[in-house]
Amino acid sequence: MIGLGSTRSMSTQRNTDLREKHMRLQTGILNLDGRPVTTADLTRLVCPYDEKYTEVSGEALANNVLLAYCGNRITDEEMYETQPVRASDSFITWDGRLDNREEISSLLGLYHTHDVSDPALVGRLYEAVGDRCWEKLIGEYAFVVWSENALRLSMGRSICGTRQLYYILMNKKLVWSNDLSQLVRSGIDLTVDDAYLIEYLTGYPRSSRSPFRHVHVVPPGGLVHVQVRANNMLSSRMLWKPSDIEPDRAKSASQCEDELRGLIESAVRSKLRSRYPVFCELSGGLDTSTLVLAGDRVLRSQGKDCNALRTVSCVYERSRSCDEGYFIHLIDEARRVRGFRVSEADQHIVINLDDIAFTGIPSTNNLFRGRYPSFMRLMGRYNARVLLTGYGGDHLFWSEPDGASLVADELRSGHLASAHRLARVWSQASRLPYLRLLLQMALPLALGGSPARIFLTRPTPPRWLRPEHISTWRQVTWASREETGPVRDPSRRVQIHYVLTMIDQAAAGHFEQYRDIYVSHPYTYKPLVEFCLSTPVSYFLNNGDTRSLMRHAMGGILPPKIATRQSKGILDETVARAIDGAWDQVKDTEKWLLCERGYANSAELLVSLRRARNGLLAPGEYLARAITLELWLRSLDALSVEYGTPVTTYAGAERSSTTRTPVA
Numbered sequence: 001m002i003g004l005g006s007t008r009s010m011s012t013q014r015n016t017d018l019r020e021k022h023m024r025l026q027t028g029i030l031n032l033d034g035r036p037v038t039t040a041d042l043t044r045l046v047c048p049y050d051e052k053y054t055e056v057s058g059e060a061l062a063n064n065v066l067l068a069y070c071g072n073r074i075t076d077e078e079m080y081e082t083q084p085v086r087a088s089d090s091f092i093t094w095d096g097r098l099d100n101r102e103e104i105s106s107l108l109g110l111y112h113t114h115d116v117s118d119p120a121l122v123g124r125l126y127e128a129v130g131d132r133c134w135e136k137l138i139g140e141y142a143f144v145v146w147s148e149n150a151l152r153l154s155m156g157r158s159i160c161g162t163r164q165l166y167y168i169l170m171n172k173k174l175v176w177s178n179d180l181s182q183l184v185r186s187g188i189d190l191t192v193d194d195a196y197l198i199e200y201l202t203g204y205p206r207s208s209r210s211p212f213r214h215v216h217v218v219p220p221g222g223l224v225h226v227q228v229r230a231n232n233m234l235s236s237r238m239l240w241k242p243s244d245i246e247p248d249r250a251k252s253a254s255q256c257e258d259e260l261r262g263l264i265e266s267a268v269r270s271k272l273r274s275r276y277p278v279f280c281e282l283s284g285g286l287d288t289s290t291l292v293l294a295g296d297r298v299l300r301s302q303g304k305d306c307n308a309l310r311t312v313s314c315v316y317e318r319s320r321s322c323d324e325g326y327f328i329h330l331i332d333e334a335r336r337v338r339g340f341r342v343s344e345a346d347q348h349i350v351i352n353l354d355d356i357a358f359t360g361i362p363s364t365n366n367l368f369r370g371r372y373p374s375f376m377r378l379m380g381r382y383n384a385r386v387l388l389t390g391y392g393g394d395h396l397f398w399s400e401p402d403g404a405s406l407v408a409d410e411l412r413s414g415h416l417a418s419a420h421r422l423a424r425v426w427s428q429a430s431r432l433p434y435l436r437l438l439l440q441m442a443l444p445l446a447l448g449g450s451p452a453r454i455f456l457t458r459p460t461p462p463r464w465l466r467p468e469h470i471s472t473w474r475q476v477t478w479a480s481r482e483e484t485g486p487v488r489d490p491s492r493r494v495q496i497h498y499v500l501t502m503i504d505q506a507a508a509g510h511f512e513q514y515r516d517i518y519v520s521h522p523y524t525y526k527p528l529v530e531f532c533l534s535t536p537v538s539y540f541l542n543n544g545d546t547r548s549l550m551r552h553a554m555g556g557i558l559p560p561k562i563a564t565r566q567s568k569g570i571l572d573e574t575v576a577r578a579i580d581g582a583w584d585q586v587k588d589t590e591k592w593l594l595c596e597r598g599y600a601n602s603a604e605l606l607v608s609l610r611r612a613r614n615g616l617l618a619p620g621e622y623l624a625r626a627i628t629l630e631l632w633l634r635s636l637d638a639l640s641v642e643y644g645t646p647v648t649t650y651a652g653a654e655r656s657s658t659t660r661t662p663v664a
Contacts, residue, residue, distance in 0.1 A: 008546035024054075024071040024167070024515060026095040027177040028144060029255040030153050031064040032232045034331045035172075042066060044186070045177075059279045060084045065146050065153070069093040073387050074518065075273050078102075081117035087126045088217035089149040093467060094119035094177055096141025096163045099270035099324045099525065104136065134223060135239050139270075142178060142218065149229040154503045159240045160524030161207050161220030161507025168215050175224055178361035180210065180509065190216045190640055190647045197599065198472045200362055201625050202462065207507035211361055211632075220507045223446045240526075242496045245533040248487075249397060251537050257553040259531060264290060267525035269298045271388055272309065279379050280388040281337055282311035284327030285568045286558070287393030291522055292602075293557050295388075300660075310382070311339030312375055317343050319573035349574045351582035351627055362632035363510040364624050367578065373515045385518055392523030395628055396532045398540040399551040404437050406541060407622075408445035408490035445490040451497040462622050464604035491537040498528060533578045575624050580613045586627070593633040 010381025025280055027045050029037055042059060044067055056078070059068040069083040074097075079197055084091040085614045098104065098118040105113045108124055116124075118139075122506040126145070134143075136155055136160070142163035145154040145265065155176060157165055167176040177183050184190070191213040199205040215232070218224050221240035227233045230495045251259075272278050280295065282288045295309040311331070316323040348370030359366060375387060393399070410419035423442065427434040461473045502524070511519040522528075532540075542548035555563050579586060586609060589595055595602040608621045617623065633647075640647045 003027055004619070007111065024095055024518075025177070025179060025182075026071075026093050026142065026144060027179070027182065028067040028093070028146075028175070029065070030146075030174040030226065030228075031172065032174060032226075032228065032387050033172040034064050037061055037066040037624060038062050038179065038293075042068065043647065045182075045277045046070070056081050060146075060650075061571045067091055067093050068147055071095065072385065074275065075118075076275055077114065077117050079116045081119065081438040082432070083119055085119045085123040087145075090126065090145055090147045092119060092123050092143060092145050093141045094122055094141060094156065095114075095165075096143075097137040097138055097270075097273075097520070098122065098141065100136075100138040103138075103482060104322035111170065119217050124189060130556055131223070140520060140524070144176060151378075153226045153228075154223060155218045155221040157218050157220050157507075158448030159221035159503065159526055159529070160520065160521060161503055162521055162524065164396060164507075164509045164512055165218040166210060167218065167224075170214070171589075172232075178512070180512065181358055184212070184358070184360070184639065185645060187645060188212065190636065190645050192647065193309050193547045194469070195472060195475075197362075197629060198469055200629060201465070202473060202622055204501065204505045204508055207504045209611060220503050238559060241326065242529075242533050243497045247536065248490065248534045249536060251535065251639075253549070253552075256535055256539055256549055259362050260528075260535075261294075261548060261557075262432060262502065263525070263528045263531055265298050267522040268295045268388070270387060270519050270525065271522055272298060274384075274386050276567050277310050277382045277384045278386045278388065279310050279312050279375070281375075281413070282328055282331060283568075284313070284324035284331070284399075284562070286399075286550065286554075286562060286565060287523065289327070289562050290393070290550070290554050291388055291390060293334060293554075295297050296335055297386065297557070301623050304364045306335060306337055310337075310384070311427075312378055312387075313339055313341055314344075314371060315341050316574065318342045319571075321573045322569045323570050324569050327562055327565070330562060336558055340378050342371060342378075344574070345654050346374045347371045348493070349578050351578050353582075353585055353630060353634065356635040356638045358635040359513045359632070361509050361512070362625075363508075363513070364628050365510055365513075366628045366631055367575070367624050372517075373513070376514065376516045380454075383650055385516075387517050387519050388520050390523065391506050392502045392519040393550075396453040396523055397528065397547045399539070399546055401541075401544070401546050402494060403427060403541055403544070404441035405494040406447060406490035406538060407438060407442035407621050409537075412445035412488070412490060426541075431544075433648060442490075445494070449491075451494040456602065461607070462626070464600045464608055464626070466598055466601055469599060495533065495537055499533060566653070571624075573615070576612050576615050577608055578629075579623070583613060592630050593637065594630045597633065600626065 010291070027314055029041055029045070031037060044060065049469060054070040055072045057070040059066060067084050073079060073081065084093045098121060101113065101118070102120060104121055104125055105111065113121065122133065122137065125136065126341060137158070139160045140158055140160055142157045142165040153174065155167065156164055157163060162181070164178045165176060166180050166183055166522065167174060168183055170188065175186065192211045193211060195211060196205045196209045196211050208217055210217050222235065222236055222238050224236045227336055270297060280288065282292055292309065292311055296306050299308055313328045315325050332608050347368050351370050366373060378389065402421060407419050407422045407426065410422060423434055425439045427437050430437065461470055506524050515625050532533060539549045540547065551563055589602040589606045589608065589609070592600070592602065592605070594600045595605065606627065610625055611618065612621065
């Protein structure tokens with residue numbers, strides 16, 4: 001064991017065996033009553049990870065605080081990394097990637113930083129400007145800072161939230177970790193947050209929630225302080241809010257096209273900073289195809305081989321309605337490089353309600369059990385550790401024909417003739433009746449209605465959801481994601497809602513169980529998000545065409561048949577096949593914990609399962625979410641038996657909106 005004045009760093013240069021497991025862990029303890037942290041505390045935190053292979057590990061320990069980190073090296077600069085990082089009187093652990101190294105180096109007057117790791121660079125900036133440094137960072141990260149003189153612990157995350165950070169307060173002790181399953185296994189109160197589960201059943205839970213009432217989340221773009229001297233007072237503030245971005249109405253459409261193309265390339269360039277090849281999911285849609293071809297342009301500009309970016313795609317040999325093989329092949333032809341394919345069989349799309357391995361949070365990825373393990377095996381051949389996804393493109397570039405927001409802008413401004421013309425255009429594009437679009441959608445938006453309540457296809461609760469949860473469903477589904485304050489333009493309020501929904505999706509933690517790889521979402525790149533927020537919505541939705549700005553920006557790069565795509569395959573057929581294959585196991589819905597715990601009506605759930613088995617999977621049934629939540633509840637029950645901690649529910653639980661709270 002070591003003191004706070006030093007840290008332990010362990011590294012090795014040997015080639016990794018494909019059978020070895022990689023992982024990353026950022027964790028620690030703060031005893032709020034001043035009790036010293038012991039070696040036993042450290043052992044309990046990191047013991048489950050002793051068999052994992054890591055290239056960097058270290059801890060800092062002094063009196064009542066312990067910070068620990070384990071991780072692997074991805075970039076050349078990380079060859080010199082040690083953690084925790086010492087910064088004046090403080091220690092920092094950092095899990096993530098810094099995308100604006102050049103800007104930070106310039107601020108610090110540093111011009112040779114090839115041997116300075118990202119956390120070391122952040123530590124120097126923190127020494128120079130203190131807490132103001134967090135507002136200057138761009139990247140995907142979560143960090144923890146202990147200030148010895150101020151007796152203050154700070155935790156924060158980047159705006160995209162792709163690196164998780166949870167914390168619990170119990171027995172006058174603060175424990176944090178990026179691994180939710182680690183906290184759950186530490187013996188916490190397993191009171192389930194019903195609001196989270198209802199949100200999960202019908203969409204993506206808020207990024208400010210965890211599945212457990214007593215497990216808190218550091219919000220994306222937020223900073224949480226625990227001040228030990230001030231009666232252990234906990235306070236939080238947001239470092240970034242989309243409503244703070246001012247719209248720029250002076251930009252022309254052609255200027256925006258050039259800027260968008262450059263920002264997409266910058267977003268991909270920042271993710272390609274790796275010692276090994278980078279992999280990218282390729283679905284054949286606009287978003288992933290754009291990332292791959294933008295990546296090729298970046299690599300060519302750097303004089304590098306396109307094989308530094310490899311693609312991996314899911315194909316469906318049985319479920320033809322899901323298969324995007326034709327469009328995937330178009331990208332292969334454009335690149336002259338064939339990507340990897342993961343077959344439907346290798347994705348192992350099956351339902352096994354007896355498989356109760358606890359994965360931290362419920363996730364629809366658990367219905368496709370072989371998908372990401374197959375990705376990891378392919379990536380392991382090249383020692384690749386970074387996987388890019390197309391998450392966020394639908395939200396940033398307006399994939400939905402949501403012209404009602406543009407009509408609402410005209411109504412609010414009193415331009416009735418323009419509102420009428422736009423309503424006709426978007427009624428035809430969205431195939432909605434003119435009066436419904438004008439009176440039921442655009443008019444409520446113009447009068448200040450919540451964007452969450454006014455969709456082209458208003459969400460309805462699944463038929464099997466119990467009546468007592470309908471009010472919770474309405475609250476969590478229709479409530480605004482953020483109070484937009486002075487933002488009055490309806491289209492801008494809808495735009496902010498979409499961006500916050502994108503952040504919730506990216507920050508959900510659905511990839512945290514795949515710790516061999518670092519999943520990165522280029523479309524959450526902060527300058528790109530801010531550009532889209534500052535761009536008039538009419539550039540994205542133009543004359544009945546969705547994604548207009550993106551299509552024009554990438555028009556000379558994407559194959560024409562992809563650039564003009566208006567729809568994409570969905571995975572309903574695979575879900576129907578999985579239900580049919582496991583019918584003998586799933587049909588006894590009365591024994592589902594989802595029904596026993598009062599979330600679902602067993603008879604109605606059985607009706608929905610039968611319809612899906614026969615290929616009649618309705619859009620509002622959400623059966624993939626119901627099945628994977630059932631798996632999660634069963635795994636949680638098994639875990640509670642193992643650790644002797646009962647599982648309880650807390651109906652209608654809501655997070656407190658208070659931002660300053662005594663924690664001990």
